[in-house]
Amino acid sequence: MKQLRVLSLSSYKSITEIPNSIGNLLYLRYLNLSRTKIERLPSETCKLYYLQFLLLAGCRRLTELPEDMGKLVNLRHLDVSDTALREMPVQIANLENLQTLSDFVASKHNDGLKLADLGKFPHLHGKLSISQLQNVNDPFEADQANMKMKERLDELALEWDCGSTFSDSQTQSVVLEHLHPSTKLNSLTIKGYGGISFPNWLGDSLFSNMVYLRISNCDNCIWLPSLGQLGNLKELVVEGMQSLETIGTSFCGSDGFSCQPFPSLETQPFDDTQEWKEWNLIGGSATEFPSLKTLSLSKCPKLRVGNIADKFPSLTELKLRECPLLVQSMPSSDHVLNQMMFPLNSLLRLTIDGFPSLTSFPTYGLPKTLKFLIIRNCENLEFLPHELLHNYTSLEELKISYSCNSMISFTLGALPVLKSLFIEGCKNLKLILIAEGASEKSLSFLRSIKIWDCNELQSFPPGGLTTPNLVYIAVWKCEKLCSLPDAINTLTGLQEMEIDNLPNLQSFVIDDLPINLRELTVGSVGGILWNTEPTWERLKCLSVLRIKGADMVNAFVVPFLPPYLVTLCICGLRDKSIDRKWLQHLTSLQNLEIVNAPKLKSLPKNGLPSSLLVLSM
Secondary structure (H helix, E strand, O other), rough: OOOOOOOOOOOOOOOOOOOHHHHHHHOEEEOOOOOOOOOOHHHHHOOOOOOOOOOOOOOOOOOOOOOOOOOOOOOOOEEEEOOOOOOOOOOHOOOOOEEOEEEEOOOEEEEEEEHHHHHHHOOEEEEEEEEEEHHHOOOOOHHOHHHHHHOOOOEEEEOOOOOOOOOHHHHHHHHHOOOOOOOOEEEEEEEEEOOOOOOOOOOOOOOOOOOOEEOOOOOOOOOOOOOOOOOOOOEEEEEEOOOOEOOOOOHHHOOOOOOOOOOOOEEEEEOOOOOOEEOOOOOOOOOOOOOEEEEEOOHHHOOOOOHHHHHOOOEEEEEOOOOOOHOOEEEOOHHHHHHHOOOOOOOEEEEOOOOOOOOOOOOOEEEEEEEEEEEEEOOOOOOHHHHHHHHHOOEEEEEEEOOOOOOEEEEEEEOOOOOOOEEEOOOOOOOEEEEOOHHHHHHHHOOEEEEEEOOOOOEEEOOOOOOOOOOOOEEEEEOOOOOOOOOOOHHHOEEEEEEEEEOOOOEEEEEHHOOOOOEEEEEOOOOOOOOOOOOOOOOOOOOEEEOOHHHHHHHHHOOOOOOOOOOEEEEOOOOOOHHHHHHHHHHOOOOEEOOOOOOOOOOOOOOOOOOOOEEEE
């Protein structure tokens, strides 16, 4: 072992500490402890003179590094990303040959690691996150960090971690100004910055490699920098800007007429901008966002926008969440949503979330190009008129979650090419129907049906689901449902089925299930029936079985479990032990998971199936 060069214990969750004997591996070059549960490294780690790679990414309990880190003079790569480090030993500054340093933590102590020490690492490349920048009181340190000369860095994150007084704000403004990175940077994140304005270099067209920019929780900034001339910027994230009230034409940079702003921008999310009221676009001949594909407006309660959709000719995805003024009634008795939607002729995905005051869709309906429609937390919204559903000839996926309380029934086949249906929390949904005159072709598209938390649901269509290509069905928490779809065994394409929390379900017949079923999850149901004697003979394709609840466990294990199982999950076992006969015939079982079995004290005395690879308890 003393000659060992490489040691990787990555993702071993059971590892909580490293023994002092690690220091005996004197020739170790590579040590990977990523995603373990260690809280510290022993000081003996610093004896590993030849160590070149020290990887600790995802050690979320790691709070400190050894003080003598400076002894690792051959270290080239140090990854401490996604850890709990709030300080780093000052000796880190001695590791001048580092090529990758995932994180640099500026110390609050006078004798601690200083931002200026970053200047000692001229060879850094890849990703670098500089955190705790609120601890920098001398802006001259930012100059000494020499960020401009770190031309091999691809991604840079600059993070502050507290509220700012006026004097702090001024200091942070100067620090950020002097942290001017190399113009070869690809990705930049600025988080928690307390200044009231951004530096002049941010948005400079010389950053021609910049493809990603994130501005997060910069609470004192009242406007965004001019970013429109970042010619290759593809994703711009703006979130948590609590003082931002207006995005004006200066956001686009230049004069907005001679140069096309944001020529490459594809994704633009705005999130949690509580005071944002206006988005003023340039107008005229310039199209500000010619390449924008995804626009997300989330938690912007004061935002009003007019007809901005014509500025997004390439928009394919629109997400609207908790922006109530977007659906406020207008003098024309319509809402802003109508103005936004109507010109979007390329829209494929639409999410509407958190609009309790929204009662109807736009007058002209939704774009007929839609493939995916998600409606969440819109309780008073009336669903699209049934007589117009046939016009949505591209809609493949529909999700309705805690919305459309007025909907009493949903008709399969009305949307001609629907593949996936998910209905959750519709308070008054009682019936699932089949459209009158629905073509066999339209019903053949449907692959997946999920119905959750619809307590008024009473029945499926009489005669069963005429959906020959259905692959997946899940029905959970529908308290009044008495039966599953008739003739379910005729759905020969069905591969996965989940049922749970159906207290009135009385006609769940195991040996009536489709013969090609591969995965079955059964939780609390009113009862389980067998046509004849308990047997799984018909379900030879069943390889995954999940049983939830003590009653269901008893119902399933008394008859022998299906012998072809590869994965078995038992949740809610009341017994103190597992009877050997439950498992002895499962000669293909590879994965066994036992959850919520507080009384379980022992496993079968004669062992588990020899085929078992994974046991989780």
